[in-house]
Amino acid sequence: MNIKGTPVVTEMMVVPVAGFDSMTMTLSGAHAPMFTRNIVIMKDSAGNTGLGEVHGGDDITKALESYKPLIIGKQIGDYRNIVQAVKRGGYLAGGNDGEGLQGLDLKNLKFVVRAETAIESALLDLLGKFMGLPVCSLLGDGRQREDITILGYLFYVSDRTKVNLPYIDESSSADPWFRIRRNVALTPEAIVEQAYATKERYGFKDFKLKAGVLEGEEEMKAIRALKKEFPDARINIDPNGAWSLNEAIRLTKDMHGILTYVEDPCGPEKGFSSREIMSEYKMATGHKVATNMIATDWRQLHHSVVSKAVDIVLADPHFWTMSGSIRAGQVLNDWGMTWGSHSNNHFDISLAIFAQTAAAAPGDITAMDTHWIWQDGQELCGESIAIKDGKIKVTDKPGLGIEIDMDRVLKANELYNKMDSHDRDDAMAMQHLIPNWKFDSKKPCLVR
Numbered sequence: 047m048n049i050k051g052t053p054v055v056t057e058m059m060v061v062p063v064a065g066f067d068s069m070t071m072t073l074s075g076a077h078a079p080m081f082t083r084n085i086v087i088m089k090d091s092a093g094n095t096g097l098g099e100v101h102g103g104d105d106i107t108k109a110l111e112s113y114k115p116l117i118i119g120k121q122i123g124d125y126r127n128i129v130q131a132v133k134r135g136g137y138l139a140g141g142n143d144g145e146g147l148q149g150l151d152l153k154n155l156k157f158v159v160r161a162e163t164a165i166e167s168a169l170l171d172l173l174g175k176f177m178g179l180p181v182c183s184l185l186g187d188g189r190q191r192e193d194i195t196i197l198g199y200l201f202y203v204s205d206r207t208k209v210n211l212p213y214i215d216e217s218s219s220a221d222p223w224f225r226i227r228r229n230v231a232l233t234p235e236a237i238v239e240q241a242y243a244t245k246e247r248y249g250f251k252d253f254k255l256k257a258g259v260l261e262g263e264e265e266m267k268a269i270r271a272l273k274k275e276f277p278d279a280r281i282n283i284d285p286n287g288a289w290s291l292n293e294a295i296r297l298t299k300d301m302h303g304i305l306t307y308v309e310d311p312c313g314p315e316k317g318f319s320s321r322e323i324m325s326e327y328k329m330a331t332g333h334k335v336a337t338n339m340i341a342t343d344w345r346q347l348h349h350s351v352v353s354k355a356v357d358i359v360l361a362d363p364h365f366w367t368m369s370g371s372i373r374a375g376q377v378l379n380d381w382g383m384t385w386g387s388h389s390n391n392h393f394d395i396s397l398a399i400f401a402q403t404a405a406a407a408p409g410d411i412t413a414m415d416t417h418w419i420w421q422d423g424q425e426l427c428g429e430s431i432a433i434k435d436g437k438i439k440v441t442d443k444p445g446l447g448i449e450i451d452m453d454r455v456l457k458a459n460e461l462y463n464k465m466d467s468h469d470r471d472d473a474m475a476m477q478h479l480i481p482n483w484k485f486d487s488k489k490p491c492l493v494r
């Protein structure tokens with residue numbers, strides 16, 4: 047097909063980058079001192095620059111590099127066909143063997159991630175700039191809202207001073223949140239302190255606690271403490287499938303009015319799939335259930351819906367592509383279900399991707415996850431997207447509404463090049479806390 051009238055892509059750069067992180071804890075272990083991402087920077091014949099971001103790792107870099115010949119010289123208006131060509135003809139980071147199991151630090155993550163999202167985003171950014179429209183106006187049925195509600199994503203944090211790893215120290219920062227976010231937080235009081243500091247800086251009204259770290263009872267104490275301090279907050283807990291069905295029921299059955307919903311409480315057990323188990327959990331407790339683990343593509347979504355295992359699907363555009371996430375959002379809304387988005391550590395280009403996708407998702411969407419509060423201050427773009435009053439205001443600027451700062455990108459690339467390994471490995475830092483620690487999908491990471 048020959049489409050006339052839109053600029054052509056003249057250049058595409060893939061830049062792997064790294065940023066600093068806290069020793070945040072999950073079922074998978076501890077976040078390493080640095081996290082990685084892949085950035086795509088495209089230029090077109092109209093002189094515009096388009097941006098994309100997706101997960102890090104050499105395999106994803108390789109996939110993105112392989113797309114170049116399928117993109118350069120093509121018209122940006124033909125972006126749907128370009129993304130198709132990339133899906134069919136590019137190198138595929140392939141094969142997922144970890145359904146329903148938290149294994150995001152292992153090689154599984156790259157199989158859930160859709161590297162082409164970074165291409166789609168950069169092309170939509172260029173097209174939006176050419177047309178003078180924000181990306182959300184080009185997705186699905188167009189813009190659905192003026193601002194996006196964001197939740198405060200709280201994590202337990204281990205004591206970085208007890209391990210000999212290059213975690214950064216921000217305890218002398220002028221900002222109260224920056225001051226505490228790199229420090230140990232393993233008690234209900236410390237989680238409440240995080241919530242206050244993030245509320246102060248970002249105005250959050252809703253919170254999520256990443257669980258699967260301590261015994262479930264301890265984690266419920268933190269949830270109760272949060273609710274006591276923030277009685278109007280919608281609060282959610284996410285152990286990434288760590289609890290058995292019985293345990294999940296025991297822990298949460300009396301938490302109505304305290305927990306608004308529960309995210310991936312259980313995984314597969316005793317020959318039953320995570321969908322069957324979560325459906326039993328829902329029936330037994332009456333809690334609403336969210337997932338980013340058992341509905342990460344259309345086939346999984348179908349089975350999740352048929353088995354009535356979930357109410358809220360966290361359709362991260364980096365897993366679904368932006369247009370795929372919106373298509374899921376439309377279907378969920380038509381079926382009386384709820385759209386939301388999961389996240390992993392990311393830079394501000396992904397924050398813009400989340401915001402533009404959420405802006406086009408129809409219906410009563412749930413507050414969106416973002417890890418940005420843990421990365422805030424490490425922007426790759428000039429004027430970053432702000433979270434104020436617990437919301438991101440959807441930009442009226444064309445495209446993603448952000449402009450890349452190459453000096454910052456090059457610095458983040460330098461950091462990346464100093465790293466020995468570029469793949470996420472949450473078991474690495476755990477060895478410094480608990481020698482010979484091994485991932486167990488049914489055991490909180492600090493319970494050994």
Ligand code: GKR
Nearest residue numbers: 072150284338388389390391
């Ligand atoms: O950043 O470690 C983390 C999170 O645990 C992430 O990997 C999860 O995928 O945030 C995610 C979730 O909601 O499950």
Ligand code: MG
Nearest residue numbers: 284309310338
């Ligand atoms: Mg989750």
